[in-house]
Amino acid sequence: MLLINCPFCGERNETEYVYGGPVSADRPDPTAVNDDEWIDYLTMVPNPVGPTHERWWHAKGCGDWFTLWRDTATHDIVKGPKK
Amino acid sequence: MQKYSIFSLARNALSGHKNWTRAWKSPPLRDRYEVIIIGAGGHGLATAYYLAKEHGITDVAVLDRGWLGGGNIARNTVTIRSNYLRDESIPFYVKSVSLFEGLTKELNFNMMHSKRTMIDVVHNYPKMRELRRRQLTMDIYNSTYDNISTEEVRRRVPALTGGGPGSRLPVIGGMVHTDAGVNRHDAVAWGYARAADSHGVEMHEQTPVLSLIRGSDGAISGVQTSRGVVHAKKVVVAVSGHTTTLTETAGLRLPLRTMNLTAFVSEPVKPLVDVIVNCPDLGFYFSQSDKGEMVIGGAPDSGQSFRRDIKQHVFEDTVGAMLELFPSFKKLKLLRQWGGHLDITHDASPIMDETDVPGLFVTAGWWGGYKAIPAGGLTLAHHVATGRPHPLMEKFTVKRFKNLDFIMETGTTTAR
Numbered sequence: 001m002l003l004i005n006c007p008f009c010g011e012r013n014e015t016e017y018v019y020g021g022p023v024s025a026d027r028p029d030p031t032a033v034n035d036d037e038w039i040d041y042l043t044m045v046p047n048p049v050g051p052t053h054e055r056w057w058h059a060k061g062c063g064d065w066f067t068l069w070r071d072t073a074t075h076d077i078v079k080g081p082k083k
Numbered sequence: 084m085q086k087y088s089i090f091s092l093a094r095n096a097l098s099g100h101k102n103w104t105r106a107w108k109s110p111p112l113r114d115r116y117e118v119i120i121i122g123a124g125g126h127g128l129a130t131a132y133y134l135a136k137e138h139g140i141t142d143v144a145v146l147d148r149g150w151l152g153g154g155n156i157a158r159n160t161v162t163i164r165s166n167y168l169r170d171e172s173i174p175f176y177v178k179s180v181s182l183f184e185g186l187t188k189e190l191n192f193n194m195m196h197s198k199r200t201m202i203d204v205v206h207n208y209p210k211m212r213e214l215r216r217r218q219l220t221m222d223i224y225n226s227t228y229d230n231i232s233t234e235e236v237r238r239r240v241p242a243l244t245g246g247g248p249g250s251r252l253p254v255i256g257g258m259v260h261t262d263a264g265v266n267r268h269d270a271v272a273w274g275y276a277r278a279a280d281s282h283g284v285e286m287h288e289q290t291p292v293l294s295l296i297r298g299s300d301g302a303i304s305g306v307q308t309s310r311g312v313v314h315a316k317k318v319v320v321a322v323s324g325h326t327t328t329l330t331e332t333a334g335l336r337l338p339l340r341t342m343n344l345t346a347f348v349s350e351p352v353k354p355l356v357d358v359i360v361n362c363p364d365l366g367f368y369f370s371q372s373d374k375g376e377m378v379i380g381g382a383p384d385s386g387q388s389f390r391r392d393i394k395q396h397v398f399e400d401t402v403g404a405m406l407e408l409f410p411s412f413k414k415l416k417l418l419r420q421w422g423g424h425l426d427i428t429h430d431a432s433p434i435m436d437e438t439d440v441p442g443l444f445v446t447a448g449w450w451g452g453y454k455a456i457p458a459g460g461l462t463l464a465h466h467v468a469t470g471r472p473h474p475l476m477e478k479f480t481v482k483r484f485k486n487l488d489f490i491m492e493t494g495t496t497t498a499r
C-alpha cells in the first residue's frame with residue numbers, strides 16, 4: 001500500500017485515494033494541430049520503467065486532485081524531474 | 084522428435100529414466116537468422132512453431148532474457164474462453180479455443196486440457212444487459228453463451244451460498260459459457276518449444292535483447308543482445324509487458340501501458356467447484372486446479388507498474404469480495420500470491436502487425452492473452468511469412484489508432 005501525501009491533508013493510505021490516470025498534455029485545439037499530434041494526444045501515454053507523472057484524487061478525504069511522480073519499477077513516490 | 088506415449092514411458096522407466104532426449108537443444112548462438120523472435124513466452128514460441136510447421140521457415144532463433152516459459156505464461160490463471168464483445172475479436176478467440184482443444188495431439192504433449200465451462204455470477208442489470216448483448220454477437224460466430232437463473236447458478240455451484248436476497252449484493256442470475264476451459268501452462272510453453280526445436284528452430288535462454296537495430300534504409304536489421312549483435316531482416320517482438328521498452332529503442336512509440344495483474348492460490352482441498360466461476364461485478368474469478376487448489380484472480384493495481392507483486396489491499400479487497408459469495412472459503416489457507424506485468428492498448432484489443440519499421444513485427448497488448456496463444460502464433464506466423472495479415476487478425480493493426488478505428492474490448496473481470 002502506498003502512503004500518499006495529499007497537499008491538504010498530509011500522508012494518508014492509498015485506499016483513501018482514486019488513481020486518476022497519467023498526466024497528459026492539455027487538450028490541444030484539434031483544428032490547430034496536425035493529425036499525428038492529435039492522435040498522440042488521444043492515444044499515447046508514456047510507459048517508462050521508472051518515474052511517471054500521474055493524477056490522484058483524495059476521494060475519501062478532502063476531495064482534492066493533485067499530481068505526483070511514482071516509480072513504476074518500485075512503486076516509490078519520488079521527486080519529479082526539475083523543470 | 085522423440086514421441087511421448089505409454090510405450091516410451093514404459094521403456095524409459097525400465098532404463099531408469101536416463102535415456103530421455105532433451106526436449107530442446109541449446110546450440111551456440113549464430114550471428115544471423117532469417118527471423119528473430121524476442122520472448123520465449125506463449126506468443127513467441129507459438130509463432131516460432133507455426134512459422135516452421137505451416138510455412139517451412141526454420142532458420143529462426145527465439146531469444147529470452149530469462150528461461151523459456153518463465154514470463155507471464157507461468158504467472159497466469161489459464162482461463163481459456165471466447166466470450167468477447169466485438170465481431171473482430173470473437174472469431175479469433177473461437178479459433179484459439181479450438182486450437183487449444185487439439186493441442187495435445189498436435190504437439191504430442193499432454194496439455195491436461197479440461198473443458199469445464201465458465202459461469203458468470205451477475206449482480207446488476209447493466210452488467211446482465213452487457214453480457215446478453217455479447218451473447219447475441221457470439222451466437223453469430225458459434226461461441227456459446229446462455230443466460231441462467233440464480234437457482235440454476237446455485238445448483239451448478241453449490242459452494243456459492245452467499246449473495247442471497249437479503250445480502251448487500253444479491254445475485255440476479257448468471258451466464259454460462261460451455262466452451263471455456265483450463266489447461267497446463269508449462270505444457271503449452273514446453274510443447275511448442277519442443278515441437279519448434281524438432282523443426283530446427285533454436286531456443287536461446289539467458290539472452291536479453293538490449294535494443295533493436297535499424298539499417299541505413301530504416302528497416303530492422305537485427306538486435307543487440309548481451310551476447311553480441313544478431314542480424315535478421317525480420318524481428319518479432321513478443322515480450323508482453325516490456326514491448327514499449329524495446330520498441331522505443333528503435334524510435335517507435337506504441338499506445339500501450341503496462342500494468343500489474345495479480346493472482347493467488349489456496350491449499351489443495353477436495354473437489355468442490357467443477358466450473359470456472361467469474362464474478363465481474365465483484366472483480367474476482369477462480370477455478371479449482373487438478374491438484375485441488377483454488378486458483379484465484381483479482382483486479383489489477385491502479386496505475387502503471389512493472390513490479391510483479393501484489394499489494395496487500397488489492398489482495399484483501401479480492402478476498403473480501405470472494406467471502407461475500409463463498410463464506411466457506413474463510414477456512415482456506417492461501418499458499419502463494421504473485422503478479423505479472425502486462426501491457427494493454429488504448430482500446431484493450433491486441434496489436435499484431437508489422438510496424439512502421441519495415442521488418443519489425445509486434446504482438447502486444449495481451450491483457451488476457453494466454454487464451455490467444457495458439458491463434459496468435461498461427462496468424463502472426465502467417466503475416467511474418469507471407470507479408471500479408473491473416474484474415475483472423477487483420478483488424479488488430481497499429482494503424483487503427485491513427486484512423487481512430489478503435490476495437491473497444493472490455494475484459495469480463497479485470498480489464499473493466
Ligand SMILES: Cc1cc2nc3c(=O)[nH]c(=O)nc-3n(C[C@H](O)[C@H](O)[C@H](O)COP(=O)(O)OP(=O)(O)OC[C@H]3O[C@@H](n4cnc5c(N)ncnc54)[C@H](O)[C@@H]3O)c2cc1C
Nearest residue numbers: 122124125126148154155156159160162292423452453454
Ligand atoms: C495474474 C495473471 C493472470 C492471468 N490470467 C489469464 C487468464 O486466465 N487467461 C488468459 O488468457 N490470460 C491471462 N493472463 C495474461 C497472459 O498471461 C498473458 O497475456 C500472456 O502470457 C502474454 O503472452 P506471452 O505468454 O507471450 O508472455 P510472456 O510469457 O510474458 O513472454 C514474454 C517473454 O519475453 C521475455 N522478455 C522480455 N523482455 C525481453 C528482452 N528484452 N529480451 C529477451 N526476452 C525478453 C520474458 O522473459 C518472457 O519470457 C494473466 C496474466 C497474469 C499476470
Ligand SMILES: [Zn+2]
Nearest residue numbers: 006009058062
Ligand atoms: Zn486530502
